[in-house]
Amino acid sequence: MTTTPVPPSLIATLPGRYYTDPELFRQEQEHIFESMWFCAVRSADLAKPGAFRTVQVGRESVIVTRTRKGELRAFLNVCRHRGARLCMEDSGEVRRNIQCPYHAWTYDLDGTLIAAPNLIKMPDVDRVAYGLIKVALREWLGYAWVCLADEPPSFEETVLGAAVERLGDTAAIDHYGTANLALGRRISYDVKANWKLIVENFMECYHCATIHPELTDVLPEFADGYAAQYYVGHGAEFGEGVRGFTVDGSEGFGKLPEVSADQDRRYYAITVKPTVFVNLVPDHVILHRMFPLAEDRTVVECDWLYAPEVVESGTDVSKSVELFHRVNAQDFEACERTQPAMASRAYRGGGVLVPNEHHIGIFHEWVLHKLGGCHA
Numbered sequence: 271m272t273t274t275p276v277p278p279s280l281i282a283t284l285p286g287r288y289y290t291d292p293e294l295f296r297q298e299q300e301h302i303f304e305s306m307w308f309c310a311v312r313s314a315d316l317a318k319p320g321a322f323r324t325v326q327v328g329r330e331s332v333i334v335t336r337t338r339k340g341e342l343r344a345f346l347n348v349c350r351h352r353g354a355r356l357c358m359e360d361s362g363e364v365r366r367n368i369q370c371p372y373h374a375w376t377y378d379l380d381g382t383l384i385a386a387p388n389l390i391k392m393p394d395v396d397r398v399a400y401g402l403i404k405v406a407l408r409e410w411l412g413y414a415w416v417c418l419a420d421e422p423p424s425f426e427e428t429v430l431g432a433a434v435e436r437l438g439d440t441a442a443i444d445h446y447g448t449a450n451l452a453l454g455r456r457i458s459y460d461v462k463a464n465w466k467l468i469v470e471n472f473m474e475c476y477h478c479a480t481i482h483p484e485l486t487d488v489l490p491e492f493a494d495g496y497a498a499q500y501y502v503g504h505g506a507e508f509g510e511g512v513r514g515f516t517v518d519g520s521e522g523f524g525k526l527p528e529v530s531a532d533q534d535r536r537y538y539a540i541t542v543k544p545t546v547f548v549n550l551v552p553d554h555v556i557l558h559r560m561f562p563l564a565e566d567r568t569v570v571e572c573d574w575l576y577a578p579e580v581v582e583s584g585t586d587v588s589k590s591v592e593l594f595h596r597v598n599a600q601d602f603e604a605c606e607r608t609q610p611a612m613a614s615r616a617y618r619g620g621g622v623l624v625p626n627e628h629h630i631g632i633f634h635e636w637v638l639h640k641l642g643g644c645h646a
Contacts, residue, residue, distance in 0.1 A: 488512050
C-alpha cells in the first residue's frame with residue numbers, strides 16, 4: 271500500500287502496479303482464477319450431448335461438454351499423448367467423441383481414452399489413467415462453475431456464501447428462479463482494463479451521478495453515491511413513477527413468480543468473487559461473467575435472462591437490455607480511461623477511497639490475502 275499518510279476519512283488503494291504488472295497478473299491467475307470456482311458457461315448453451323464450449327480459466331483452456339447421459343463435464347483442453355489442443359473453436363458440437371486432430375487419440379465425452387492408432391497393440395495403457403484431465407464442476411443459477419484446484423474450496427462457502435453475505439440468505443436469490451430463466455440477450459464486451467478495476471467499479475456508486483444518468487433516473491438513491499452493495503440486504507428502490515427496469519422507466523414484464531413483495535420494485539447486486547456479478551430486478555436477471563485475459567484486457571460476457579414465456583413469445587426486450595447495456599458501456603469506458611494511469615508515477619503509491627467506497631478496501635485486502643500478502 272501507499273506510504274503517504276492519508277486523512278482518517280480516506281483509506282489507501284492498491285498501488286498502480288497491481289493493475290499493470292504481468293508477473294502480478296500471473297500470480298492472480300495461479301492463486302485466484304485457477305484456485306477458485308469460476309463461472310464458465312450457461313448450462314443451456316450446451317443443450318445436446320456432444321455440445322461443447324472452451325473457456326479460458328487462468329492460464330488453462332477448459333472444455334465443458336455434455337455427455338450422452340445429459341451430464342455436464344469439464345476437462346483440460348489438452349491431449350494426453352503429446353499435448354495438442356483438442357478443440358480450437360470457442361464452441362461447437364461433436365458427434366460421439368472428442369478426437370485430437372494431431373494423432374487421432376480419441377476420448378469419450380466422459381473423458382475416457384477410447385481409441386488411438388495401434389492402441390490395441392498397447393494393452394498396458396490404462397484408458398482411464400490416460401483419459402482427459404478432469405476439472406471439478408458444479409451447477410448453480412443455470413451456469414456451470416469449474417475449479418482447477420486439486421482440492422476445490424467449499425462451493426457453499428465461497429460461491430453460495432456470496433449470496434448470503436450480500437442478501438442475508440440464499441432463499442433471497444432463489445426467489446428469482448434464475449436456473450429456469452431463458453436467455454433473452456447476450457452481449458460480449460472486450461474491455462481494455464484490468465479485471466480488478468471492473469470489480470471495483472461494480473462495487474461502488476460514487477460515480478453513478480457522474481456517468482449513469484439513465485440508471486439514476488430509475489434508481490434515484492444511486493445519485494447519492496451509495497452502492498446497492500453498501501450493506502447486507504439492501505436493494506435500491508425504483509423511483510416514483512418508474513414502472514420498470516428499462517432505459518426510459520417504462521413498463522417491463524410481469525414480476526417473476528417467486529419474487530417476494532419486499533423484493534418488488536428493487537434492484538439487488540451481488541459480487542461473487544472473483545469474476546461474477548449478479549443483478550436482480552423483479553422481472554429479469556442480468557449476469558456478468560469476466561474472463562481476465564491479460565493485466566490490461568478483460569472480456570465480459572453479459573446475459574439478460576427472462577421468464578421463458580417472454581423469450582418464447584418474441585416479446586421486445588430491447589428497452590430493458592438497453593438500460594444495463596448503457597451502464598456497461600459507461601462503466602467500461604471509465605475503466606479503460608483509468609487503466610493507462612495505473613502505470614503513471616502519479617499512481618505509483620495508489621489512490622484513495624472515500625467513506626462510501628471503503629468496502630472496496632475489503633476487496634483489496636482479499637486480493638492481497640489470496641496472493642500471500644507479501645506484495646504490498
